[in-house]
Amino acid sequence: MDLGLKDKVALVTGGGQGVGRAICRTLAAEGARVVVNDLAPDRAEAVAAEIRAAGGTALAAAADVIDLDAVRAMVAQAEQELGPVDILVNNAGVVPERRTGEIGLPVFAESDPAHWRKFVDLNVYGMLNCCHAVVAGMTARRRGKIITIVSDAGRVGEPRMAVYAAAKAAALGFTKTLAKELGRHRINVNTVALSAVAHEAPMADFLREDATAENNETLAKVLRQYPIGQGLGRLTRPQDAADAVAFMASDRAAYVTGQCLPVNGGFAMV
Numbered sequence: 001m002d003l004g005l006k007d008k009v010a011l012v013t014g015g016g017q018g019v020g021r022a023i024c025r026t027l028a029a030e031g032a033r034v035v036v037n038d039l040a041p042d043r044a045e046a047v048a049a050e051i052r053a054a055g056g057t058a059l060a061a062a063a064d065v066i067d068l069d070a071v072r073a074m075v076a077q078a079e080q081e082l083g084p085v086d087i088l089v090n091n092a093g094v095v096p097e098r099r100t101g102e103i104g105l106p107v108f109a110e111s112d113p114a115h116w117r118k119f120v121d122l123n124v125y126g127m128l129n130c131c132h133a134v135v136a137g138m139t140a141r142r143r144g145k146i147i148t149i150v151s152d153a154g155r156v157g158e159p160r161m162a163v164y165a166a167a168k169a170a171a172l173g174f175t176k177t178l179a180k181e182l183g184r185h186r187i188n189v190n191t192v193a194l195s196a197v198a199h200e201a202p203m204a205d206f207l208r209e210d211a212t213a214e215n216n217e218t219l220a221k222v223l224r225q226y227p228i229g230q231g232l233g234r235l236t237r238p239q240d241a242a243d244a245v246a247f248m249a250s251d252r253a254a255y256v257t258g259q260c261l262p263v264n265g266g267f268a269m270v
C-alpha cells in the first residue's frame with residue numbers, strides 16, 4: 001500500500017531515541033524528508049545519519065520544544081532546508097520512570113509537587129509550541145497532518161501516573177479542538193495512544209524489545225500485576241507506534257481527524 005508520503009516533510013520531536021527514532025526511520029523509509037528534533041544534539045544527529053546512510057533525507061534539529069522561540073527557529077530552518085512542514089509528530093514527552101519490575105512510583109497524594117511541572121512543560125507546552133509554529137503555514141497551504149503521541153494513562157487513568165495522565169489527557173482535548181478548528185483547512189489532527197513501551201536501550205531486561213511473558217520472568221510478573229499487553233503478552237514496540245503514525249500521517253487516513261488510535265496490545269479496549 002502506497003502511503004503517499006514520498007517527499008513530504010515530517011518534523012518529529014524527540015526523534016533521537018525510542019519511539020521517536022522508530023517514527024523518524026519509518027517515515028523516512030516511506031520516502032518522507034525528516035526533521036529529527038531532539039534536545040540532545042548527538043542523538044538527533046545519529047538518527048539523521050542513520051536515515052541518510054539508508055538513502056533517505058534527514059535534517060538533525062537540536063532544540064528544546066519547551067522554548068517557543070527555539071521551536072520557531074527550528075521550523076524556519078527546516079522550511080529553508082527541506083521545505084514546508086507537511087507532517088508534525090509531537091512525540092517528545094517525559095514518561096514516569098519504570099526502572100524495575102516493581103512499579104515503584106508514588107501515588108498522587110505522596111508525589112512531590114516539585115516534580116509535577118516537568119510533565120506539563122514537555123507533554124503539554126512542547127506540543128502547544130510546535131503546533132503553534134506550524135499551523136499558520138499548514139492553513140495557508142491547505143494541507144497538513146498533526147499527530148501527538150499520548151498514553152493510555154491519559155485515556156483511562158493509571159494509578160501512580162496522575163500528573164503524567166493529566167498532561168496526556170490535555171493533549172487529547174487539545175487535539176479534538178484543533179481538529180475542529182482546522183478541519184475546514186484540510187488539516188488532520190489526531191493522537192496515537194501507547195501503553196508501556198519496550199526500548200532499544202532498556203534500563204531493565206524486561207523492557208527489551210524481544211522480551212515476552214514466555215521468555216522473561218519479570219515481564220510475566222509485570223503483566224500479571226499490571227495488565228499491559230494482556231492479550232498479546234508483550235509491551236508496545238517502538239515500531240508498533242511508528243507504523244500507526246505512518247498511517248495517520250498518510251493520505252490513507254484522509255478522513256480521520258480528532259481521533260485517537262490506541263496501539264496498546266489490548267491494555268484498554270475503549
Ligand SMILES: NC(=O)c1ccc[n+]([C@@H]2O[C@H](COP(=O)([O-])OP(=O)(O)OC[C@H]3O[C@@H](n4cnc5c(N)ncnc54)[C@H](O)[C@@H]3O)[C@@H](O)[C@H]2O)c1
Pocket residue numbers: 013014015016017018019020037038039040043063064065066090091092093094095122126149150151152193194195196197198
Ligand atoms: N515509554 C513508554 O512506556 C510510553 C508509554 C506511553 C506513551 N509514551 C509516549 O511516547 C513518547 C516517546 O516516549 P519514549 O519512551 O520513546 O521517550 P524517551 O524518553 O525514550 O525519548 C524521548 C526523547 O525526547 C527527547 N527530549 C526530551 N526532552 C526534550 C525537549 N524538551 N525537546 C526536545 N526533545 C526532548 C529526549 O532527549 C529523548 O531522545 C512520549 O510522548 C511518551 O509520553 C511512552
